Amino acid sequence: MEKSFEKRGLAKKSENISDWYNDVVLRAGLCDYTDVKGSMIIKPYGYSIWENIQKELDQKFKNDGVQNCYFPMLIPMSLILKEKEHVEGFAPELLTVDKIGKEELNDPLVLRPTSETIMYKAFANWIQGYRDLPIKINQWCNIFRAEKRTYPFIRTSEFLWQEGHCAFSNKEDNLQMVFKALNWYKEVYEDFLGISVYLGLKSQSEKFAGAKNTYSIEIVTPNGKALQAGTSHDLSDNFSKAFGVNFVDEKGEKQNVFQDSFGLSTRSIAALVLAHGDDSGLVIPPRVAPIQVVIIPITKKNQDNNMINDFSNKVEKVLKDKGIRVFVDNNDIHSLGYKINEWELKGVPIRIEVGNNEVEKQIVKLVRRDDFSKQDVEINDVEDKINCVLEDIQNNLFKKSEELKEQKTKNADNYDDFKKLIDEGYFVRSYFCEEKECEAKIKEETKAVTRCLEFDQMNDDDIDGKCIYCGKKAKHKWLFGKSY
Amino acid sequence: MEKSFEKRGLAKKSENISDWYNDVVLRAGLCDYTDVKGSMIIKPYGYSIWENIQKELDQKFKNDGVQNCYFPMLIPMSLILKEKEHVEGFAPELLTVDKIGKEELNDPLVLRPTSETIMYKAFANWIQGYRDLPIKINQWCNIFRAEKRTYPFIRTSEFLWQEGHCAFSNKEDNLQMVFKALNWYKEVYEDFLGISVYLGLKSQSEKFAGAKNTYSIEIVTPNGKALQAGTSHDLSDNFSKAFGVNFVDEKGEKQNVFQDSFGLSTRSIAALVLAHGDDSGLVIPPRVAPIQVVIIPITKKNQDNNMINDFSNKVEKVLKDKGIRVFVDNNDIHSLGYKINEWELKGVPIRIEVGNNEVEKQIVKLVRRDDFSKQDVEINDVEDKINCVLEDIQNNLFKKSEELKEQKTKNADNYDDFKKLIDEGYFVRSYFCEEKECEAKIKEETKAVTRCLEFDQMNDDDIDGKCIYCGKKAKHKWLFGKSY
Known part of the structure; x- marks a missing residue:
């Protein structure tokens, strides 16, 4: 290696990846801290990476007819309260404006933690008949979720993302969109950012608050931890019932629409840094590199x-x-x-x-x-x-990423092996009964969380499977890992 | 004309431009209202116009080395308070987050009304010596200024804009940047949006809070009202003194930097609608048209x-x-x-x-x-x-806009003529002594506000000029008009 890490005083990635990460994002000019708790500045070099990711993803949206738009950032609390699971999921993280000037607001304004509620209120006005469907929109914007422990690009109280929101007249088209979006994310990660990913279904405990099902992109970091790096939600008719988003179908009958939403954030930059960087700093795959x-x-x-x-x-x-x-x-x-x-x-x-x-x-x-x-x-x-x-270089980085993913993923047949592997920093694939109680116990005892049920494990209805924790019948092997 | 306005139930532009404007922005799908007071949805067709404007302007920034970045939206009140004129100017319009969860904040967080304060705090860290200069950055973001009376795209409590912020080691380079930015805006309006504009210096009463001087783009609407459609501020060393943004020069001496900032917002879409629309709806110049x-x-x-x-x-x-x-x-x-x-x-x-x-x-x-x-x-x-x-079509629309501008601008030599012309819906060019008291009186009596001192009037140091209001010596003719 040409230059030693000591020379520039960077922590060594292989020895202390957390310190290395914090050093490198600051010193390579990706971001900077501010006085504002939980927030960060995205500096020009970091932002130009984000612009390249935006361009790549935005073109996929446009080619498919997903149209960009912009909704208000301030959402009346009364709207957030309309979908029960949704508000339960987000309540602890909400920032609000409670008064304007000296006028106390009866209905405080929430800084958007995501925009389902305000968008679907509008959808209810826009959609009357089946001819108004589908609606396929997206916005690039800032998002607020109060965080106590923050890491640059990984977890901050404000971050940038895109959120796509679609409405269809039927389940099938809606589900097709859910997978289409997930696949766009896969393409962005694998073909553009050079990062090999897992795709699959989130557990019911880990899904988006208000969704029927959430599908996600999961990334293994070099220390065997997990980054949830993009999600696509099948909202089914949960929100359309809560917000009265319905239409008159060809037969003249009133129906609720089926909806989905999907998001990818500036966390993708963290994934990039962690995946490819080395003791000398960042290594940026050519396709996304601001300077090639x-x-x-x-x-x-x-x-x-x-x-x-x-x-x-x-x-x-x-x-x-x-x-x-x-x-x-x-x-x-x-x-x-x-x-x-x-x-x-x-x-x-x-x-x-x-x-x-x-x-x-x-x-x-x-x-x-x-x-x-x-x-x-x-x-x-x-x-x-x-x-x-x-x-x-692009191919080489992806190949290395694939190898890392394979190397950092192990199967476990019993709970002792499972705990040991999790401790040693691996993603672990094991039978799991899909019961919330079991999941909570595993999390409590090992800090490992279900990452997803991979698609290729989904078809595998094994009749002999037994849950790694409770020993009861388990249909599928799930991926577990500790969150970054 | 092929289709009459009655057919689609639009108000007629020539009869009631306010109603026509409200009708056309909604019905052409540029925007929609929401439950959120003072906010609006920018719908896909409106947003695609904004995307085209962004692309045009962003390319000018990039060609000149202005780099995009992103700063936190929440600014500690203590930072806003640092520049005295700045806080006085913005205090009435600020929205704040006063607590997070149940924790009351000692230092409330302001939803950015503009980002000078938080950016220049960072500049103070980034700039040490003359080799760190110049800094030329920009961000595309949302902005919050509480408004009581709102019009779509013209005046809303949340809007989208870009804000450029530069720091130089000397006055001259800084001033050059101020005019460069103003000229970019002129090019975007004239060559891209097909709108003929006035450029000039704002009065001291109308300048940006905290600036030494503000220069602006002013547009005459078809009913003779004024839209301030882009501003470029010479901040001189006002903020660098307040925020300690200084550097060690070639001689080893500590100096304050000179700074400027410039912004153009989604109000540009309002200018476009008002300038070219007719009784049948929008007329979009080909270069900016989402569909040509x-x-x-x-x-x-x-x-x-x-x-x-x-x-x-x-x-x-x-x-x-x-x-x-x-x-x-x-x-x-x-x-x-x-x-x-x-x-x-x-x-x-x-x-x-x-x-x-x-x-x-x-x-x-x-x-x-x-x-x-x-x-x-x-x-x-x-x-x-x-x-x-x-x-x-592009040329024709611009030509019409030039004609309208000429036709809607008159000179007045006495206050009676001035008042009459303002009442009839004109921009009026008149001698003005540049005293705040006179300006306030004129505003009170006629609702007309100084728009700007045009550059070609600036060199014209007339020794015979007398203020239209007080009759005292006046060096320049200023443009006056009622705000839209």
């Missing part, structure tokens, strides 16, 4: 640097013309060593160095961020080679 | 419609391939008349009709939204012709 290639001209004070600068600019132009996001670091304050450290810390996939030697030989020195390997590339091959290497 | 061309296949129930549909799809493909935003309305529920009404209401620049006659002659019928003129276009000429017509 950084060019460092190795200029010197006592020489004519024109040739080096011209050569660097030429390489920049060739790459830019090919749509590659490239940046030339011709800052003349910092040393080469400092620059290398900084760009490694920021996780830029490829570094190109151009000095006298390179100009003379008409080559560039190319250094990969994922494995620190170096190669010389002839100037005429630059654009093809860079494209290949970017693609290779 | 709508194709209506005139199918009939008792015939084979394949040829018509194929022909329509062929036209759609030709236009899409050219990057034109096109939509085929092949909904089979509504009549042709209904569809024409709807697409006129939504202001789509060009409507294309394809029936048996068109297929037979291999032509399309093209109808312009701006003047309702019709023409037949041969299928082979479609893409060129459409591009020409879109360009022509």
